[in-house]
Structures are given as structure tokens and as C-alpha cells.
Amino acid sequence: MITFEDVTLTYPGASEPTLREVSFTVEEGDLAVVVGRTGTGKSTLLGAINGLVPHFTGGTLAGDVRVAGRSTAHNRPRDLADVVGWVGQDPRAGFVTDTVEEEIAYGMEQLGLRPAAMRKRVEETLDLMGIAALRRRPLADLSGGQQQRVAIAAVLAAQPRVLVLDEPTSALDPTAAQDVLSALTSLVHEVGLTVVLAEHRLERVLHQADTLLWLPQDTHGVVVGPPSRLLLTCDVRPPLAQLARALHWDAVPASVRDARRRVQREHLRVTAPAVVPLSTAPARVSVRDLTISYGSLTAVNRLSLDLRPGEVTALMGRNGAGKSSLLWALQGGLPSTGSVSVDGRDPRTLSAPQARRLVSLVPQTATDLLYLPTVAAELAQADRETGSQPGTAAEILSSLGSRLPPQADPRDLSEGQRLSLVLALQLCAEPGVILLDEPTRGLDYAMKDHLSRTVSRLAHEGHVVVVSTHDVEFAAASQRTLVMADGDVIADGPTREVLTSSPAFAPQTTKVFSPTAVLVPDEVRGAR
Incomplete structure (x- = not known):
């Protein structure tokens, strides 16, 4: 054909x-x-x-x-x-x-x-x-x-x-x-x-x-x-390929069923790591009775939520559950009712530059925030808009592990390169809260691993990080997971508990070794 x-x-x-x-x-x-x-x-x-x-x-x-x-x-x-x-x-x-x-x-x-x-x-x-x-x-x-x-x-x-x-x-x-x-x-x-x-x-x-x-x-x-x-x-390694390498198998299982059968034939046993309790630090973001409506459609329904520094929170749920609406409301970019407090201030009442210093959002399509002809021009503009020293945005971009040609057109960059550039532009404002909406679209496995390490480092530095994602393998690296449906939070807890208890959101490694609550292939390395 x-x-x-x-x-x-x-x-x-x-x-x-x-x-x-x-x-x-x-x-x-x-x-x-x-x-x-x-x-x-x-x-x-x-x-x-x-x-x-x-x-x-x-x-x-x-x-x-x-x-x-x-x-x-x-x-x-x-x-x-x-x-x-x-x-x-x-x-x-x-x-x-x-x-x-x-x-x-x-x-x-x-x-x-x-x-x-x-x-x-x-x-x-x-x-x-x-x-x-x-x-x-x-x-x-x-x-x-x-x-x-x-x-x-x-x-x-x-x-x-x-x-x-x-x-x-x-x-x-x-x-x-x-x-x-x-x-x-x-x-x-x-x-x-x-x-x-x-x-x-x-x-x-x-x-x-x-x-x-x-x-x-x-x-x-x-x-x-x-x-x-x-x-x-x-050089492309999906979860089952990683699992095959971790267990020294001679072929990659085509499905979870095939992997489970091999695990049972070889009588492999693993021990799940302990569930890490969620942070008890004071909340930097506090939301009470937040409601977002589009005409007769209620996207977020009287939602209450606290977000703490030091944690990466994965926000999951089916398409249309209200995830993006919630992120935009936290950033102050959507009309909403109820209260939103970020470090004691409401982003909805601030000017765009002021709100950006509190909460920065990387949207689903990173190119929405890129409008200048070169990488260098975008970085310089971010320095000027945030009042930072010249070169600050470029230093942040370098710290994210990206070295982009200064004269390259941002629209000619790969998805991962554009994401790194937009994240650097947003971090230039030194926000305390970082929101990412579907950041793994178009990223290969190696790039997703790099992004996972980046957001973990940002959380470790004291930021509040929330990632809306459909990628259950990426969500497995977070500390906390929220699941939304029809504008409500229907699950909220440590990621290991939330993902391993859900057939729809369980990573492949979890499905292979269920009911043992493992999340990623590295947790079963050396299983006997």
C-alpha cells in the first residue's frame, strides 16, 4: 500500500x-x-x-x-x-x-x-x-x-x-x-x-x-x-521497554497482559515503596468555593483547595473536566466567583505584570506566548517586562538545560525547546506558583524525564507547581494527584494512592504488578 x-x-x-x-x-x-x-x-x-x-x-x-x-x-x-x-x-x-x-x-x-x-x-x-x-x-x-x-x-x-x-x-x-x-x-x-x-x-x-x-x-x-x-x-523507551530492560528480558511485551503473564511465569515478587505523606507546610494558595461558568455550563463547581510549596501536584481528569479553567482562574485570567488567595493576594484584582509575579501559567500551546522573531528577542523582552538584569532570562534558560540558538525563530523550534523557552520567560518574573497545562504534548520520553526533573527541582526550591496532564506516566513522578470530573475534585491524595487505585489512571508498571502499588519501572529493578 x-x-x-x-x-x-x-x-x-x-x-x-x-x-x-x-x-x-x-x-x-x-x-x-x-x-x-x-x-x-x-x-x-x-x-x-x-x-x-x-x-x-x-x-x-x-x-x-x-x-x-x-x-x-x-x-x-x-x-x-x-x-x-x-x-x-x-x-x-x-x-x-x-x-x-x-x-x-x-x-x-x-x-x-x-x-x-x-x-x-x-x-x-x-x-x-x-x-x-x-x-x-x-x-x-x-x-x-x-x-x-x-x-x-x-x-x-x-x-x-x-x-x-x-x-x-x-x-x-x-x-x-x-x-x-x-x-x-x-x-x-x-x-x-x-x-x-x-x-x-x-x-x-x-x-x-x-x-x-x-x-x-x-x-x-x-x-x-x-x-x-x-x-x-x-532510543525510544516506553514503560514496558524500560520494564523489560530492568528485568533483563529478551523481548518487550506487547501489552500489559503479556507482561503480567511473564511476571507470573517467572514468579517475580516486588515490594512497593511506602506512601510518602503530603506536605503539612502552610498553604501558599488557598481557594474557597471557586466557581467558573460559561453561560449555562459550569466548568468548576464551588471548588475548595489548598496548595503547598515543595510539592508537584498532578491535575488529572477527562477532557472537559475543568482542569484548564481551574489553572486560568488561579492565574487570574478567567472571571470566577469565590475566593482565591496566593500569598495573601488575589491574582484577579492585580494587573497582568503583578499577577505574573505571583502565578505564572504555561498554556497548552506554548507558542501562544511567543510573538517575537528570535529567541534572543524573546529573552530580552522578558528581562525588560520583569525589570530583571539583562541576561537573566537567558541564564534561567541555561539552568533548564536548554541551549537554543539566539537567532532561531521560536516557531522553528521543537515542542520541547519551545516549552523550555516559555518556561524560562515565565520564571523570569520569579513567581511563587507555577502552573503548566499539558506540558508533555509533543515531548519524547527523554524530554519528559528532563521536564520531570525540572519541575521537581522547582518544587524543591519552594515553588508551588501544578501540572495538568493526561500522561499518567508523567504524573507518577508527582507527590500529589488531584482528579477532576464535571468541575469537582473527586480524588485528592498522595500520587501512589490515587494512581494505583484507579484502572483508568494507573501507569503500566502498576497494571503489570497489581495489586502491589508500584508506579515506575525503576521500582521493580532487581525483582526476583
């Missing part, structure tokens, strides 16, 4: 190719997962399948890419639209209409389908993706996860033979992500759809993958093989 033959892709002005002499085949009806560290060319590889690369991005393509027998060299993306469906990292960038129903119908209109056929497919796709209740909602009013599901639905409605997805579950909660991947898997096995997707959170999709396409760092090539063998040697 998809064939790459000696493909080399070089972008304009680049000193070396992004892809070099790449050859592989994806058979019809396969689910192929593209993996690799950030910046290795995964999005370029995906874009080459439907001709976005190089027809839209520019660059020179040598070799041949063929999809269903058609060469992308002679067929532009619009010529392949009936064969290849594409879902990018940012669903908002692909929307062309105003409402959910209109967006799902739009692609079929462009293909000239009859109205009766379109109506039928719209209904089927709404049900398939579980978004029938959103059909008349404005796209701009949806959460990030809801927008991602609509973007996938809009592509599926056209019934392509090949579906290409760039991190399709990055904005979804664990349950919603599983629903989306289950729907894709059903299409693979029951309809014969060929799916190629890039995914940093391999724990969500590894058990369904037929083939792994690994892009090693610095080689610009692609290594193809079965997941169970390739993950033992590649």
Missing part, C-alpha cells in the same frame, strides 16, 4: 537531509507506528506519504514514494485526497468551518459526494468517534481533546484507504485516547484501513502495532521491524 524507495528529503537551506536513502513498505491493512526522538523527522516522513512534503513544505525529494500505486512526485495532496487522510498535530490548524457537523461534512463536499450519502456518513462518524453530543457545538468552544477527535472524524468520514496521523492522542485523556485507538484498530481489522501514526506515548498503541518504523538520531534513516525486538535497542 505504501512504498518508499531510496527516499532522500532535503529542506531548503539545510546542510544535510532530514531523511536519507529511506526504503520500506507498509502492507495494506497494517498499523505502522513511527517512533523516534523529537526532531528526527517523524512529521517529515508522515508528510511524504500524502505529498505535503515536499509539495507544500518545499524541499528536494529524491527517490520515489508510492501510495496505492500512485507516486507522490506526480500527485499533489489534493490528488491523493481520496486515498490518504491526514490528521496533523494541531487540529485547529486544519479546521475550515465553524461547527462540528460542518467540519465533518466539509471533506466529503470537496470530494463531490451526494447529500444523502454525506448525511449518512456524518451520523456514522459521529457515533464512531463518540462525539454525537458535540455535533452543533462551535469548534472554537471545544477542549483540545474534543477538537482532536473532531479532526479525526472529519478525515474518517471521507473513507480513505490510508490514514496518516501525527500524534493523534496527545491531547486526549487516557479513556478517550483508548476509545480513539480502539476505533482506529477496528477500522484496520474490520475494514482493512492502513494506518500510519506517530506517537510519543507508545504505551497507548504498542499492543496494536504490526510494524515499528524507528528514526534513529543523527542517521536520518529508518529502521523497520517488530516492536518486541526493536524496542530493546532503540
